[in-house]
Amino acid sequence: MTLSIKKALCAMAASTFILLQASNALAMAKGADVSWISEMEAEGYTFYNDAGQQQDVLQILKDHGMDSIRLRVWVNPAGGWYSSINDVIEKAQRAKAAGMRIMIDFHYSDSWADPGKQYKPAAWTNYTLDGLMSAVWWHTYDSLVALKNAGITPEWVQVGNETNNGMLWEEGRASANMQNYAWLVNSGYDAVKEVFPNTKAVVHLANCHDNANFRWIFDGLQANGGKWDVIGASIYPTNASGYSWSQANSLCEANLNDMQSRYGSEVLIAEVGAPWDHPEAKAIVSDVIAKAQNAGATGVFYWEPQASNWQGYTLGAWNPNTMRPTEALDAFIDGSSNVTTARLQSRNSNRCIDVNGRSTADGADIIQWSCHSNANQQWTFEDMGNNYVRLRVGHSNKCLDVLGAGTADGDNVVQWACHNNANQQWLKEDMGDGYFRLKSRASGKCVDVNAGGANNGDSIIQWSCHTGWNQQWMVY
Known part of the structure; x- marks a missing residue:
């Protein structure tokens, strides 16, 4: 068969394929977790660009070089709406309409999950380990099916948030039973792949500067058959006890390099933040981005940059006095982060x-x-x-x-x-x-x-x- 005939047949067959909805491009992801925006806007909060003009917050972020959005999911949040899957769907559709890539972050809790608290949802309180594994699978599966039905294909899905000592305590506390934690992670991972086979599953830890904790968790997961595609890290350089922000960033870079060489995993910065009024805020964030790039990270996400002292959070990149972005947000414009x-x-x-x-x-x-x-x-x-x-x-x-x-x-x-x-x-x-x-x-x-x-x-x-x-x- 001639080359031209083969090519013609291939092109004819191609017409039968159904193309899915758009995901975004190739560059290292530069983005933000903006999960608070629905609540902020419901309370009358408005956002202003560098020129002082009122503008949609996603457009402001895009104009500062961001192309990705991260959204957290809680199981049964207080009040029933904010960070529920239905709230997340609305924000994800908004991000998609803006042409942005999407990460979904499952906390497997009714509220915040972080290194100091990994509390089970109230409805799961009395579940056995088997029951928790089933609940993780179904919560992940049902939420992602709902997103899929709404036309959303996330590029990444986090299975747990800042799980430095496991999740769903006590059954999933890693220091007590690493195998239980690995099984819970696998329940989430398998549900992600059931709905979106090409979506990357992320296991996320805080304190990027703490290589020992990362090795302990991922060695433990690996030894117990744990599954993940990407290692995610949080870094808040000014909060790294005992280190300057520069030292914390350098330790994070070394840790990201180690994670890739030790486990063959992609890495990304799932959260970064610096005090909005810190005189070196832009330098801090720029340095994180540069070091992430040097380490081959596939993304950097600022945590709630649009928050101006919202609910006591002071590490955003918005000035509460002018209601405009700070220079820290410009770090996502500068440099060569459009190269991957x-x-x-x-x-x-x-x-x-x-x-x-x-x-x-x-x-x-x-x-x-x-x-x-x-x-x-x-x-x-x-x-x-x-x-x-x-x-x-x-x-x-x-x-x-x-x-x-x-x-x-x-x-x-x-x-x-x-x-x-x-x-x-x-x-x-x-x-x-x-x-x-x-x-x-x-x-x-x-x-x-x-x-x-x-x-x-x-x-x-x-x-x-x-x-x-x-x-x-x-x-x-």
Whole structure:
């Protein structure tokens, strides 16, 4: 069968696929937990931008470089609404309408869960361990199904919040029974994957500077069959007892590096905050973002930046006197946090874009291969302006290139010494559910696995863009 016939058949088959709702792009997530906004707005709170003009808070955050929103879920909150799943759905729909990525944070409590308190929901008080495992599964499952039915696909789901000593005490207290805690985590993890197989499950701890606590929890989970995709961390640098904020940030960076090397896990900063009136607030937050990037973190989320002394919280990034953002929020604009390094996994084959044989030569073939952690599958997205990116591979420092600047279907995609020409520039086109196409600026054609192949070694070429899964990629 000729190449053109194979491609035509692949494109025809692609028309049967149902595309899901949009998720967002490729960069390291920069976001905020804004779970209080519904309550704040219900009490008449309004938000003002840098110019003093009243504006929707999500737009203000976007204008400060943020692209992601985190929302907490409580089981049966006091008053029955704020942080209930129905409240969360409304805020998630609002975030989706703003084009933002979404993280859902399950506390498995009726109120706050953190290192000092992991109290069971009142309705679960008398449950056995088996009952708690079932309750975690069903609460997670039912909540995520409700989100899915409302058109929401979260990119991340936290299974517990700041679980430095487990959750759902006493049964899930890690220091008393690590296996129980691991089983509870797995109940949540399995429910996440039942509803959203591609959504990443996060296990989240406070005190990013405390590597010993992180190792103890994740060694314990690992030894007891615990499952997670991402390790999340909170860091409030000025609250790290015994350390300067700079020392706390450096310890956090070292911890993030250790978590990746020790467990092979993605890492992210799930919460950061600094006193709104601290003279070095912007420097503190900028340093957290820079160190997270250095460590390869996939996201940084400010905790409730819009809160101006709301309910006694003083670590937001809004000035209660002017009702405008502080300079700390500008930290999410500055720097190079729109650059990320990652693997690119095919939706069709689950294999990754790879430089054949780890060659360092100009013109080396680009193929798909089983995903691994070597540098010949690590691609850095470099902003080229007008929404185009260049893709630089880690092992050779060369770039993804259409050979000879060709414009025909079937032209080979290779690596080549990086330059600024259009045959090394790619437009990321959202295809839903976290997937995207890469369209060449030079030819208008898309990166494609030849003939829809699913095997190691199948060639990567360019082809007229279509909706087939062999042209859809996910950061992995």
